[in-house]
Amino acid sequence: MVGLEIAQVMENRTKKRPRSAWDITPAQPQAKRAEVVSSTSNEVISRRRQASPPRRDDDREGHYVFNLGENLTPRYKILSKMGEGTFGRVLECWDRQTREYVAIKVVRSIRKYRNAAMIEVDVLQHLAKNDKGDSHCVQIRSWFDYRNHICIVFEKLGPSLFDFLKRNKYCPFPVDLVREFGRQLLESVACLGWSYPCDLWSVGCILVELCSGEALFQTHENLEHLAMMERVFGPLPEHMIRRADKGAEKYFRRGLRLNWPEGAVSRESIRAVNKLNRLKDLVSQHVESSRFSLTDLLNGLLMYEPSERLTARQALNHPFFNNLT
Incomplete structure (x- = not known):
């Protein structure tokens, strides 16, 4: 009898009082819960896709080291290498903001080349400003400094010229060419x-x-x-x-x-x-x-x-x- 009474007491103690209505989280429909989970997952995946790659050491010549498919800043996705020269590498990238293909020249992380790149930016901006004939032979869109590499963004190239440059692995920018062929x-x-x-x-x-x-x-x-x-x-x-x-x-x-x-x-x-x-x-x-x-x-x-x-x-x-x- 004693054992039975103890068991009843313990059973009564473990029972929880019913929760009031205000204390209960409203149940979500199954479809709604799935939508929330899916939306959160997509947001996480999107952030991962647009995240900058992990920091790596430059190669021994000061070139930026990259993998195809990863990002050069969250805005630009690297699609291919168009060419390589004395000053750096030219990458074909997808501009997520404008949804266009662009060519980005990533200059080597060496002081003399960084200084020369800034001169190049000035020259190209001056050419674009004074392009009265609207020939657009060289169209600089912008530039930025990324992990100690000057990056020069050029406008979308026409299909035939773009294919030619890719096929011949050619760096198409005049200031660099003059120095390279010099x-x-x-x-x-x-x-x-x-x-x-x-x-x-x-x-x-x-x-x-x-x-x-x-x-x-x-x-x-x-x-x-x-x-x-x-x-x-x-x-x-x-x-x-x-x-x-x-x-x-x-x-x-x-x-x-x-x-x-x-x-x-x-x-x-x-x-x-x-x-x-x-x-x-x-x-x-x-x-x-x-x-x-x-x-x-x-x-x-x-x-x-x-x-x-x-x-x-x-x-x-x-x-x-x-x-x-």
């Missing part, structure tokens, strides 16, 4: 110093690339670079070789002749040089009716001796451009 001249490789005529050499290289779809000299090795120049333009002038400083003496034999192919780093390097054509033959492969005037223009822009190169005004007045109008 490396591809004798003054630089042979340590002769440079001045304004180097810009005309750069323009000549750009015209060849626009003509052929490929960079004129695809190399970063100095001796191979000089050998490629001789292959395309003929022997280097002796008077320029004599003026080269001591840092360039290793590229020449007895101070008068290029140390090629003896100094080549590999057989592949020799083959890369040998497959190049003379300038007139290179142009003839891609141009028909205007090949003679274009070749003459390029010969003027790509003279070894800076003082003998065409000036910008002379180039603009060349018959090749007159025939285009």
